[in-house]
Amino acid sequence: TQLLEQSPQFLSIQEGENLTVYCNSSSVFSSLQWYRQEPGEGPVLLVTVVTGGEVKKLKRLTFQFGDARKDSSLHITAAQPGDTGLYLCAGEYNQGGKLIFGQGTELSVKP
Amino acid sequence: EAGVAQSPRYKIIEKRQSVAFWCNPISGHATLYWYQQILGQGPKLLIQFQNNGVVDDSQLPKDRFSAERLKGVDSTLKIQPAKLEDSAVYLCASSLGVGRGDPLHFGNGTRLTVT
Numbered sequence: 001t002q003l004l005e006q007s008p009q010f011l012s013i014q015e016g017e018n019l020t021v022y023c024n025s026s027s028v029f030s031s032l033q034w035y036r037q038e039p040g041e042g043p044v045l046l047v048t049v050v051t052g053g054e055v056k057k058l059k060r061l062t063f064q065f066g067d068a069r070k071d072s073s074l075h076i077t078a079a080q081p082g083d084t085g086l087y088l089c090a091g092e093y094n095q096g097g098k099l100i101f102g103q104g105t106e107l108s109v110k111p
Numbered sequence: 112e113a114g115v116a117q118s119p120r121y122k123i124i125e126k127r128q129s130v131a132f133w134c135n136p137i138s139g140h141a142t143l144y145w146y147q148q149i150l151g152q153g154p155k156l157l158i159q160f161q162n163n164g165v166v167d168d169s170q171l172p173k174d175r176f177s178a179e180r181l182k183g184v185d186s187t188l189k190i191q192p193a194k195l196e197d198s199a200v201y202l203c204a205s206s207l208g209v210g211r212g213d214p215l216h217f218g219n220g221t222r223l224t225v226t
Contacts, residue, residue: 004153006153030212031211031212033214033215041220042202043202043215045214048212048214050211050212088154090153090215092212097167098156098159098166098167099144099156100156101146101153101155101156106151
């Protein structure tokens with residue numbers, strides 16, 4: 001069974017703090033995607049990583065793909081209340097195959 | 112471009128009743144997905160279509176759930192009969208279906224409450 005472990009499950013921080021969310025699996029990903037979901041809406045894609053060791057930056061968000069393509073991390077610098085939401089990692093196990101989601105990290109950033 | 116459209120937005124039914132959800136994907140997207148998202152969890156794939164053929168339905172409870180994709184465009188997901196544990200948000204997503212790293216575009220979902 002393909003499984004994506006995401007941690008932490010909940011995170012409550014103050015505005016201006018830094019945080020890191022982790023996504024791990026025992027299987028190798030063909031690609032990995034990070035999504036953000038707000039209440040009452042569907043997930044929205046933040047980034048896709050496909051190459052082992054790849055690092056992508058999106059403003060204050062930094063995404064890293066592990067060298068072995070089994071894990072990934074999302075780092076947010078100087079979090080803002082607008083970053084509040086559910087962050088989901090999703091792994092693609094075979095090229096063009098199904099996308100499996102982690103259980104999500106619920107982030108709350110307090111002003 | 113217009114996004115993925117889903118209806119209804121909310122549905123409340125009693126257990127053992129039936130319910131159907133509708134999805135209209137982004138024009139030109141070959142792949143369509145139905146996910147079930149229980150409160151506080153990540154989306155769980157129920158079924159994946161490539162055009163009008165099923166690619167994966169390994170986690171679809173086939174004794175009560177069914178799905179079809181009409182002419183490779185719109186799709187419906189049906190539950191009959193519903194159980195309490197079916198209470199969840201049902202998300203439809205579509206993608207171009209071109210391969211590795213293909214991003215999914217989600218609708219806003221249908222929130223189902225079974226009482």
